[in-house]
Amino acid sequence: MVQFLNQEGEVVQKEGFPTFSEKEVKKMYELMVLARVFDDVALKLQREGRILTYASLLGQEASQVGSALAFEDQDWFTSSYRDNAVWITRGFPIENLYLYWAGDERGMKIPKSINALPPAIPVGSQIPHAVGLALAQKLQGKKSVAIAYFGDGATSKGDFYEGLNFAGVFQAPCVFICQNNQWAISMPFFRQTKSETLAKKSSSCGVEGILVDGNDIFAVYYVTKQAINKAREGGGPTFIECYTYRIENHTTADDWKRYREAKEVEEWKEKDPIRRLQKYMLKAGIINEKYEERVYKTAETRVKEATQKFESIAPPSPKDMFQNVYHKLTLNLEEQLKWLE
């Protein structure tokens, strides 16, 4: 397992340890904090009845931010419902995320600068899409790559194997990022697969598999960057298993106490990715307490503004249902729209 930082923020692997500028490290930290504040407020908004069912990413900040920082705007990504920090890192407006999770489709208006598909709800179905997007870059002679985000549960699906196999056969410039958070709703990792690791699964498709400490943002960034560079240079696909943990419920409608031990959750809280980086930064003398306070304050202000913004948007019109069903409204839909009115 690739790891540079241990739980205490100590560098345990000097060889290959990437050199990051202070600015780069701060950016990683600030984005993880923003993701956490966003996530925390989302859980509160749900409890206050202001957004609907929400899937928390708590504990997976390093896997999402670290990997998402490693690619460029022209690259593509596909993701699932738990990857909000990927979206935030790529610059997607926070208010749009809230709007979407409040049950308003207009939240998924993706800015021009982002090449991404809306989060896929059917588990694993987005994996082959990334392969197609990647293959298209290759066929069109572009240097862009595609990244597929998914979880441990998705590796049980045919889509996963089919996607990986195509990527291997056609050497698609694709990076598969599997956040193994060890729980697929109530199903623990050891019941999901008999494979020792998920990274091993890719070798059967001829795709390089790497296991990385998903709570070590340096390791995640490093491994992803390498894989992306490899893909960009025509070296083919890579599968990355980010070993991490789902601290929260599957979604706000779930209750983990029904199927797992509190002890396990507490153990993983100790491995918190943000605290790990913070300890490293303190040791490295990059930051002080004031900085930390300021980072949280900035994140809270941004999230608060986003909350106000999404709640000030007037509800959608029933007519919106008829938009974007087809390129143009069909005669049939025109009639049905009239009947609705």
Place this chain on the structure above:
Amino acid sequence: MAVMNLIQAINHTLGQQMAKDKNILLLGEDVGKNGGVFRVTEGLWQKFGDSRVIDTPLSEVGIISVAIGLAIAGLKPVLEVQFDGFSLSMMDQIYNHLGRIRKRSQGKYSSSLVLRIPHGGGIKAYEHHSESLETFFCHIPGIKVVTPSGPYNAKGLLIAAIEDPDPIIFLEPKRVYRAIKEEVPEKEYAISLPKTNIVKEGSDLTILAWGAMQKITREAVLELGDKYSVEILDLLTLSPLDKKPIIDSVKKTGRCVIVQEAPKTAGFGAELAALIQQEAFLSLEAPIERVSAPDVQIPLAKLENFYIPDASKIIKSIEKIMSF
């Protein structure tokens, strides 16, 4: 007699049948310790153990295809899919194998199993959690499609489904999972398939509805009061269809409104309309009216209520037909 909601009634029936028949086993994602995402199988894993209540890897295709093998070998799998949209990945296995194995093996094998699918929308969920796909299943030869509308008939239908020698798609109206409470007898009773239930007799107009739309239809009729004498039919089985009560009713009333939650085009209501025009053509006093969702993707929560037929849309259609 115990008062139960739909979830409790199905849970109780599964437990009762599993205790009686050791061949019955449950398969699905999170159906074990967690009791299923809607808690339908709650407590059954604790009672019957790992080998009878099987938490599967996250793979709908795996669940259905493995279950076909289990069934052919003589077990009686009762499967759970978490949400409608996820059943679509099973279609290859359902169409090509589940519905065909009897034919392919010249009658030697059958894959008699029950596939439970929480059905329809109205629960403010994510994408792919709220579809009404009954038409897809009804179009598959060799598959029977059953849908209860309340706790009482859920028990009778589930027992009949488990006992049936053919594969059954059991569509559970998830929106009313907890919204209807009825008395459910402890004793076993099977509602023989196919079955169209006459909920209320009337002489002016026939309404055909199934699943969650049955509750909405009854609310609409209650709201109308004595204005018209409405006959309400509950289609507990969609395929095969219990045609006679439908035809008799429309011959009597001369008018028919069909309420379906799914999009209009090529929905199950179209099949019913075709049947009625063929069998009760000379009795029709007005065109057959369909109340349905529009031909668009079911929207997320903010617009869901505009999409799914409600009492006001049903009343609007009744008035249209009565004043034809």
Place this chain on the structure above:
Amino acid sequence: MKREFQFPDLGEGIEEGQIVKWLVKEGDQVKEHQAVGEVETEKAVAEIPSPYSGIIIKINFKEGESVKVGEVLFVVDDGQEDFLQKETLSKKSVKPIMKPAGAVGYLEEAPDEITESKPSVVSTPSKKELSVLATPSVRKLAIELGVDLVKIIPTGKDGRITEEDVKKSVKSQIVVKKKYDLWGYIDRVPLKGLRKTIAKHMIEAVKHAPQVTIMDELDVTELVKTREKESQKAERTGVKLTFLPFIMKSLIPAMKEFPLLNATLEEETEEIIVKKYYNFGVAVDVNGQGLIVPVLKGVDLKNIFDIAKEVQELAQKARERKLDIQDLKGGTFTITNFGSLGSYFATPILNYPEVAILGIGRMKEKPIVKDGKIEIKPMMPLSLTFDHRVLDGALAIRFLNSLMKNLQDPQKFLI
């Protein structure tokens, strides 16, 4: 703007909670997401965050009280202007209770009592007794022509109404107003309704019974006097006393003397049915559209005044077409009073199968020769038609004489 905070779903299938304590009081300033209180549920004590920044202006539940999902827990004034319509501040919410489903989504929760969404299963009687079978095109034609399909007798296959049936039914309803024949313009008036019934009935009478009419007149000086005297008495009870009740009463002794006049002939059995009861029909003109003959039953048992009253009522009902079918049945003899319009003698046609009918013409003063002297007397003309199969002229004349004799002594019917 006042903002209500409803007790939300806490994500674990909770319906109800108990307020453990309030961390704020009314009037306090709170920040968004700030914990304002603690609620104990079946599972844990949970902090309740405020969704709004502002001042707590109302707390609806005391510590220790229970709150259900959806109920308004507290109200915050966020200091913002109210752009929306004012909502009433209510403690109870009427929204259905929605609880998290278990993985994704929310489910409506039924109240504990059994759901009563079922309309009554009591069957309602079918309104339509006749089912109509018709193709849509025929139904469309019927709507266009304003034809009620229920009233049409079908001639098509399996009892279905054809296009021709609809068209025919329309023809019979239309009166062709202007038409001409060889010699000029004419009107075609359909023979229908009452007219048609009368026509049929008259044909039947003429076809079956050879009819003879005899006529006579008599001096009714006494009758006029008696009627004048008694009519004042009658008027007090709202009854107009005519000559008719006297004629009816006078018929009784005559009929008792000559029973064949109160009889019918039954052709099938070749028997004369002599009636021992005296039910007299009275022909009433229904607003110029035809005659209806209501029957006054038990004339022999009633006094002059009762008869007068009842005749008046029957005539009224006949003109309004409100007679019961029973009022038209059971007659043994009929009286027709054509004299009200002016004629003196007539040849009435039998109200078949009765054996005789009495016609009364217009009474008028006439010079008559009495004991060799000419005197002016009020004279009443009588025309009696009888069925010659049952009786002969001699008997009829004797009967008429007997009647006339009775009429000359009206006093005896007042006792």
